[in-house]
Amino acid sequence: MNANVTELVVFAVLFLVVSVMGFVAAKWRRPENIESLHEWGLGGRNFGSWITWFLVGGDLYTAYTFVAVPALVFGAGALGFYALPYTVVVYPLVFLVLARMWSVSHVHGFVTPADFVRARFGSPTLALIIAITGLVATMPYIALQLVGIEAVLKTMGITGHLPIIIAFAILAAYTYQSGLRAPALIAFVKDTLIYIVILAAVIYIPAKLGGWGSIFDAAKAKFDASPAPGDGITLNANNQLQYVTLAFGSALALFLYPHSLTGVLASKNRGVIKRNMAALPAYSFLLGLIALLGFMAIAAGTKPVMGANGKPDTNTIIPALFDQMFPDWFAGVAYAAVGIGALVPAAIMSIAAANLFTRNIYREYLRKDATDAQEAKVSKLVSLVVKVGAVLCILLLDPQFSIDLQLIGGVIILQTLPSVGLGLYTRWFHKGGLIAGWVAGMSAGIWMLYMVPNPANGKAHFGGSAFGLANLGIDTKMTIYAGFLALAVNLIVAALGTLVFRALKVADGPDATSREDYFADEGDPKVKDLDLAASH
């Protein structure tokens, strides 16, 4: 049998299995009535430690991560390994913060981060800004999941867009029907497959390539010979600051993404979240190993598949490595792991985006007296629209555009940190100051990204997130993560703005939350849904 046919059959069978699971999920932990956002959008807000571990792990470590991180390590070496410190730093960083977010959301029935901001700062405008920022940051991320599937299909020799349209149509249908229960159930399969594939890869492939030592030596030889200044198996004097700020900035950004919060709010109590902060680093270990697949591809002399534009598509490097090293049937399993790995986050992201629209635009501006059932209905429809939008993005635009947007997404979502993150700790900021800080941070961030060229493909703008400090008139070749600097601008302007608005005695919004709300746990009394409306 043709090699590609074996791979394809295994891939298709596994894909079919999870599709059936997606539809059956509607009956899993079935509530009396699924027609509310707490049920459809947050799976009943009742997931325990295990489900949350699979769900959040399946959500944060996406197919795109599995494809792009090793591709970056393949191309640039040590710098691409930033994904590891990033995912080590993030959990202790948000350990206390997420518990507070869970508690206040539990008491007030918040579904999105913008819901929290609406109640905390009493400002519909600020909440709208937070919601739109979340939507803009999430949309390209969904489109990128398609890039992950496409990389796998391309390696199996399948071109054309029809398979992707079919895959997303199935995904859209079961997300519509089952809500968050679908990705929660599928995540078990996705994560199990990924663990099997990667553990097999890191044992089997180095054995075939003469051990880890020779893999790193081959990578070192490649980078020593290359003329590019920033690559190598260790960092150099100019990119250490970039490495550290990118890891730290990405860690700050991760749980500001609406879809990360969706998984957190779906858990049943504070203990589940805290236990998961200790257990989720298991995925970081996996991610570290996945990153090293990039070096294995160098040692194995793997060549990426040619893209439609006649240039090699580096995103195919890991699928191509699997094709080269694994028996056909196991390569099929590996491809299925990546393909299914795209479905889980894509479903959660579209649910999160739909919830943002429903709660912070539809209910705030279009229909203030919306019932739970109406909210669920709107969210279900919007989740379909979001997926059609993501498919159109990939079909009509250059995928590079989605990659650029996702890069911008990380920088702009960071600009919600003062309202969402610091807002959990302090009400000191004035709503006007937070809006001013957001505007300043956004402008600074987008300007910095605009100034970054990419010598590798000749692009003059939006070539990455490594902003040269030379642009600020400092005589150095050092670079820094643009999002980190933009956040600093945001915080300074927000603080100064707060002082100015206070001095001018501009009215601040009311705070609908109280101190005890931030420490409430399962079983504590909840405020009825009305507090958002009550603070008008």
Place this chain on the structure above:
Amino acid sequence: MTTGEPERARSDRSPWNWLLVLPIVLPLLTFLFNADEPRLLGFPLFYWLQIAFIIVGVGCTTIVYRMTK
């Protein structure tokens, strides 16, 4: 908004929380690990030490969770 309730208010403050600083700061100190030698099982220092920081992270978070439960 009243915050000064007379009854014992709940809080997430604890000296144990300071332990969380360790796994946040360690992975950001590049001078600790930005070198090829010494290697461990063929892994350059840069890679094996950063992977080892995962264990520090899990350890610290677990201790804080247990002690503040």
